[in-house]
Amino acid sequence: MKKQTVITKGTLPATIRRIVETTPVYDIHTHLYDPAFGPLLLWGVDELLTYHYLVAEVLRADAIPYDDFWKLPKTQQADLVWQRLFIEKTPISEACRGVITCLNALGFDVKKRDLAAVRKELKRWTPERFVTRVFDTARVRRAVMTNNPFDALEQPVWKKTFARDERFRAALRIDEILMGWQANAPKLREFGYDVQAEINDKTASEVRRFLADWTKRMNPLYCAVSLTPDFAFPDNSSCGQLIERCILPHCREHGIPFALMIGVTRQVNPALRLAGDGVVKPSSVEAVANLCAKYPDNKFLVTMLSRENQHSLCIAARKFRNLHIFGCWWFLNNPSLIEEMTRMRIETLGLSVTPQHSDCRILDQLIYKWDHFRKILTRVLTDKYGDLLTAGWKLTDAEIERDVKLLLGGEFERFLG
Ligand code: FIX
Numbered sequence: 001m002k003k004q005t006v007i008t009k010g011t012l013p014a015t016i017r018r019i020v021e022t023t024p025v026y027d028i029h030t031h032l033y034d035p036a037f038g039p040l041l042l043w044g045v046d047e048l049l050t051y052h053y054l055v056a057e058v059l060r061a062d063a064i065p066y067d068d069f070w071k072l073p074k075t076q077q078a079d080l081v082w083q084r085l086f087i088e089k090t091p092i093s094e095a096c097r098g099v100i101t102c103l104n105a106l107g108f109d110v111k112k113r114d115l116a117a118v119r120k121e122l123k124r125w126t127p128e129r130f131v132t133r134v135f136d137t138a139r140v141r142r143a144v145m146t147n148n149p150f151d152a153l154e155q156p157v158w159k160k161t162f163a164r165d166e167r168f169r170a171a172l173r174i175d176e177i178l179m180g181w182q183a184n185a186p187k188l189r190e191f192g193y194d195v196q197a198e199i200n201d202k203t204a205s206e207v208r209r210f211l212a213d214w215t216k217r218m219n220p221l222y223c224a225v226s227l228t229p230d231f232a233f234p235d236n237s238s239c240g241q242l243i244e245r246c247i248l249p250h251c252r253e254h255g256i257p258f259a260l261m262i263g264v265t266r267q268v269n270p271a272l273r274l275a276g277d278g279v280v281k282p283s284s285v286e287a288v289a290n291l292c293a294k295y296p297d298n299k300f301l302v303t304m305l306s307r308e309n310q311h312s313l314c315i316a317a318r319k320f321r322n323l324h325i326f327g328c329w330w331f332l333n334n335p336s337l338i339e340e341m342t343r344m345r346i347e348t349l350g351l352s353v354t355p356q357h358s359d360c361r362i363l364d365q366l367i368y369k370w371d372h373f374r375k376i377l378t379r380v381l382t383d384k385y386g387d388l389l390t391a392g393w394k395l396t397d398a399e400i401e402r403d404v405k406l407l408l409g410g411e412f413e414r415f416l417g
């Protein structure tokens with residue numbers, strides 16, 4: 001057995017930094033793809049620069065009409081982002097800083113500000129080799145994808161057999177069913193499922209057959225949906241009925257959690273396309289508590305988008321062991337807010353939380369999202385363990401390793417069962 005070292009106040013900061021920096025992460029929600037999905041896996045500097053977080057920023061910094069921006073080829077969009085946000089100003093926002101962290105960690109001399117040189121070097125890489133390089137650099141052991149069976153590009157890949165890359169796990173995304181039932185019921189019929197607009201017994205059983213078929217194909221870790229701040233439960237809408245009659249029984253039968261990401265108002269400014277979604281008001285934690293109370297045999301993974309919801313959500317998680325909260329989602333993924341949330345969650349829930357997911361859409365981003373989070377986690381844990389040492393508790397490095405593993409994905413794996 002490895003020798004255990006007792007930690008003192010003097011050795012604590014460096015020990016925590018080492019452990020947090022080296023513990024591999026299980027990233028529980030991303031928009032990345034197994035390389036078998038070909039062009040769906042986004043990577044490289046032009047994708048990094050045109051990340052929708054940066055599109056929102058460049059369209060504030062430049063007066064170009066929105067439609068003209070979208071007509072530009074991707075490299076020219078990236079050039080505009082680079083010029084306006086990195087050259088003409090200091091790239092100080094979190095999304096801008098993220099690009100610099102990635103390029104620096106990939107070995108580029110960022111002081112040179114030479115975008116052409118970065119493009120040239122990255123041309124030498126294949127996606128398969130780049131996945132390994134990025135996973136190794138970011139110290140990520142696994143990433144959960146977001147897999148939409150309605151997606152015209154994704155569907156055919158699932159329908160043929162392919163060798164799965166073990167580093168990528170699936171999540172069955174069901175927004176089309178829950179958030180757009182009237183529009184998507186006809187598509188389900190086209191796919192061969194005999195559903196009607198009304199959620200009657202036949203329709204419920206056909207939706208379940210659809211979920212079962214896709215679960216067999218994807219072997220997902222969980223079913224997931226993004227919901228608006230108006231999400232209520234119980235609720236007689238098609239969404240509420242489909243959850244109770246199809247999603248929850250399906251998740252129970254397959255022993256998988258239902259992940260709810262609550263609080264996004266889609267297309268606050270449609271001209272921004274993917275960058276046009278927003279957070280305009282808090283959501284209902286009561287809806288989450290009602291779900292957990294009524295369905296104790298279901299497991300719920302929940303993240304909420306509004307800062308105002310975070311405290312009540314922590315308290316809800318103390319009341320329901322079938323609720324696991326995760327991540328600092330999207331507009332909360334700023335160091336100041338991540339630090340506040342991570343402290344509050346650890347103070348409220350101890351280690352029974354997954355404090356971060358990356359939500360990466362571009363492979364390279366694994367590097368910055370986890371690098372920035374590890375620095376925050378190091379600060380928070382140094383304070384928390386330091387307080388325990390002051391109070392007379394004894395700690396070893398092996399105990400800290402055990403705890404950090406839980407926070408970086410181990411607790412999620414335990415929750416999955
Ligand atoms: O619904 C989601 O999964 C969101 O995370 C995304 O749709 C969103 O666009 C995003 O990338 C946030 O980080």
Ligand code: ZN
Nearest residue numbers: 029030031359
């Ligand atoms: Zn997401």
